[in-house]
Amino acid sequence: MRIKRLIKIFVQKTLISAKTWLEDCFKYIGGLFILLAQTVVGIFSARPRKRQVLEQMNKIGVASFPIVFLISFFTGIVLALQSAYQLTQMSAEMYIASLVALSITRELAPVLTALIVAGRCGAAITAELGTMKVTEQIEALETLSANPVEYLVTPRFIAMIIMVPLLTVYADFFGIAGGYLIGISKLHITHSMYMKMTWDPLSVKDVMTGLIKSVSFAAIICIISCYEGINSQGGAEGVGRSTTSSVVRSFILIIIADCFFTGLFYFVAH
Amino acid sequence: MIKLKDVSKSFNKQLILKNLNLEVKKGESLVIIGRSGCGKSVSLKHMIGLVRPDAGSVLVDGTDISTLKSEELDRMRLKFGMLFQGAALFDSLTVLENVGFQLFEYADMAFVQIKRRVSECLGMVGLQGIENMKPAALSGGMKKRVGLARAIIMSPEIILFDEPTTGVDPVTGDVINKLIRHLHNTLKTTSITVTHDMKSAYQIADRIAMLYDKQIIGIGTPDEIKNSKNPIVKQFINGDAEGPITQGNGSRF
Numbered sequence: 001m002r003i004k005r006l007i008k009i010f011v012q013k014t015l016i017s018a019k020t021w022l023e024d025c026f027k028y029i030g031g032l033f034i035l036l037a038q039t040v041v042g043i044f045s046a047r048p049r050k051r052q053v054l055e056q057m058n059k060i061g062v063a064s065f066p067i068v069f070l071i072s073f074f075t076g077i078v079l080a081l082q083s084a085y086q087l088t089q090m091s092a093e094m095y096i097a098s099l100v101a102l103s104i105t106r107e108l109a110p111v112l113t114a115l116i117v118a119g120r121c122g123a124a125i126t127a128e129l130g131t132m133k134v135t136e137q138i139e140a141l142e143t144l145s146a147n148p149v150e151y152l153v154t155p156r157f158i159a160m161i162i163m164v165p166l167l168t169v170y171a172d173f174f175g176i177a178g179g180y181l182i183g184i185s186k187l188h189i190t191h192s193m194y195m196k197m198t199w200d201p202l203s204v205k206d207v208m209t210g211l212i213k214s215v216s217f218a219a220i221i222c223i224i225s226c227y228e229g230i231n232s233q234g235g236a237e238g239v240g241r242s243t244t245s246s247v248v249r250s251f252i253l254i255i256i257a258d259c260f261f262t263g264l265f266y267f268v269a270h
Numbered sequence: 271m272i273k274l275k276d277v278s279k280s281f282n283k284q285l286i287l288k289n290l291n292l293e294v295k296k297g298e299s300l301v302i303i304g305r306s307g308c309g310k311s312v313s314l315k316h317m318i319g320l321v322r323p324d325a326g327s328v329l330v331d332g333t334d335i336s337t338l339k340s341e342e343l344d345r346m347r348l349k350f351g352m353l354f355q356g357a358a359l360f361d362s363l364t365v366l367e368n369v370g371f372q373l374f375e376y377a378d379m380a381f382v383q384i385k386r387r388v389s390e391c392l393g394m395v396g397l398q399g400i401e402n403m404k405p406a407a408l409s410g411g412m413k414k415r416v417g418l419a420r421a422i423i424m425s426p427e428i429i430l431f432d433e434p435t436t437g438v439d440p441v442t443g444d445v446i447n448k449l450i451r452h453l454h455n456t457l458k459t460t461s462i463t464v465t466h467d468m469k470s471a472y473q474i475a476d477r478i479a480m481l482y483d484k485q486i487i488g489i490g491t492p493d494e495i496k497n498s499k500n501p502i503v504k505q506f507i508n509g510d511a512e513g514p515i516t517q518g519n520g521s522r523f
Contacts, residue, residue: 131361139320140358143351144372144420145344 031231035153036223042154046147052155060121060156061163065170067120071112072171076100076178079108084187093187097197100179102206109171110210111258114217117164118250122225125156126246129229130239138230153226157219164218165211172207213261220253271296271460272317272428277326279312286312288484289326299454299461301471303506304481305515310464311355313481314430317462318350319343330428348376351421351459355433357413359405359420365392366401369419391419395449411442415449422453429453431463435470447473468507472496480506482515 083099129152132138141148176198183189189197228246232238272294279287286309294300294317304310315321316328319335327334335346359368370388373379379387385401392398395415405413414434421429434450435443447470454461454474463474471478472492479489480503488495488503498504505513 135356136354136358137360139315140352140354140360142320143318143347144375145347146371146375147340147344 032223032227035149035227036219038149039153039157039223039226042147042150043158046150046154049151049155052151053158056156056159057163059124060117060159061167064117064120064163064167067116068113068167068171069174071116072104072109072175073178075108075112076104076175076180077182078178079103079175080179080182080187084182088187093183094189094193094197096183096187097179097189097194098201100183101176101198101202104175104179105172105202105206105210107210107258107262109175110168110214110217111254113164113168113171113214114221114254115251117160117167117218118221118225118254119247121160122221122250123243123247125222125225126229126232126243127239129226130232130242133230133232134235134239148230152230153222156226157222160218160222161215164221165214168210168214169207172210209261209265213258216257216261217254220257221250224250224253271331272462273327273329274313274316275327275329277313277316277323277328279309279316279321279324285484287316287323290481290485292479292486292489294460294462296460297458298476299451299463299474301463301465301475301478302481303466303468303471303478305506306466308481309484310466310481311432314432314462314464317428318347318352318430348372348424349427350430351424351426351428352430353414353417353421353432353434355436357405357417359408359413359416361405363404364401365403365405365408365416368405369401369416369423371420372424387423388419391423392416394422394453395419396445411438411446414438414442414446418446418449418453422457425457426459428460428462431461431465431474433465433467434463435465435467443467443470444473450474468509482506 079100080096083096084093087093087096087099129138132152138148138152141151180194180198183194184191225246228242228249232242234241274290274292277287277290278285290309290313292302292313302310302313312321316323316336317330319328319338322336326336328336330346330349333346335343338346359365360371363371366385366388367374369391370384373384373387377384388401389398392400395418397412397415397419400408400412400416405416408416418434431450434446438446450461450463451474453459461474463471465471465474475492477489478492478495479486480495480500481487482502488498488500490498495503495507498507501514504510505515
């Protein structure tokens with residue numbers, strides 16, 4: 001009898017926790033979509049804020065160039081070296097160029113760039129907006145008749161949508177350059193052969209699929225980091241919590257979106 | 271001018287205000303006093319539409335602002351200026367951009383005119399030559415004064431002050447009190463101040479309202495409040511550790 005009652009209590013508690021978790025989950029996703037809608041409306045209805053957009057483009061894009069260069073260049077090197085293990089056994093070294101070019105443009109450059117931007121800029125956005133929230137600066141904006149979404153989120157969204165794809169193109173270039181360096185210096189592939197094997201299989205579609213992904217990643221990073229920031233509460237500790245949550249949730253959603261788009265492009269192509 | 275009618279508000283299932291009624295007359299300086307966390311700032315934020323009531327209405331010049339759409343509310347807020355507890359200056363902007371925020375946003379004015387108006391407002395709060403400084407470089411008292419300059423830049427009809435003397439030394443506190451009273455007299459605004467600093471309340475107020483247990487329990491001129499027979503009001507204004515406020519709740523020490 002007692003065991004039955006304990007099981008019943010356990011099941012009830014589990015169901016209640018699951019219900020709360022689901023409610024919170026739907027509330028969170030709903031909040032993200034509402035913020036996205038308000039931001040997109042803000043792009044067309046609010047007056048353009050060129051200065052803020054340029055400032056954010058500098059913070060998100062220009063300042064991220066060195067780290068994107070380092071990571072994409074070394075990823076290209078690692079990718080060439082790792083694939084050389086197998087391909088040299090089959091005397092198919094020249095395909096390393098194609099492999100590097102396709103995996104960088106279709107997959108690695110957009111995802112790595114998005115993860116770098118989420119970690120570097122998404123966290124900074126959440127920390128900045130979170131601090132503004134807990135020090136009543138966002139409420140102050142409202143009392144000054146300014147719409148916080150139009151003033152804070154829209155310029156960041158525009159900057160992110162422009163700069164993340166640009167950083168991805170940059171990562172494409174340096175990732176391929178990393179592979180080229182290894183191909184020429186260590187694998188003894190000639191310059192003309194490496195270039196031919198890079199460009200021949202590569203089509204505009206490959207680069208475009210990477211760019212479509214990067215635009216969606218940019219939207220995910222911006223909306224999550226801004227949402228977490230403007231909903232921060234509980235002082236410095238709360239801002240820290242929101243910042244961690246912003247990075248973790250951005251990473252998860254970027255990977256899910258990547259899986260979704262890769263699947264979509266695969267099934268559309270076939 | 272401002273009327274809170276049967277306003278109730280709760281956060282996270284905790285009731286903060288219950289059927290609160292309060293009327294602010296045009297041109298007066300009303301001070302709301304009460305213990306920390308009793309809902310003073312929440313009632314102030316109701317008046318400017320930062321918080322919407324769960325029940326009841328907030329009337330500003332006869333318009334219920336709790337039902338207004340955001341664009342209408344933004345227009346209504348142009349009548350208001352607000353000084354926040356921590357001044358809430360925008361860290362990324364200079365003093366000039368902070369004080370002139372609304373002019374840069376909404377007024378069709380040349381930069382030189384905005385700069386002149388900002389200098390004029392900074393002069394009114396006793397500051398000069400700090401237009402290019404960032405808020406991080408200012409002291410607590412200076413931040414409050416810059417916040418005050420930002421609140422008066424559009425010549426508002428109503429100014430709200432949230433704990434204006436909290437976090438500043440007594441001398442700066444007295445300067446801010448005198449400044450608030452001076453601005454109230456010269457600009458002919460309606461002022462609503464929230465504080466638990468009784469010295470400040472007596473200096474600023476035409477009328478004082480005491481908020482306790484989610485409602486207004488006493489309202490009157492500073493003299494009427496000083497001579498109030500209500501034991502709760504008496505304990506609060508005298509700052510006594512013993513009395514009905516602390517009775518039985520273990521907060522004596």
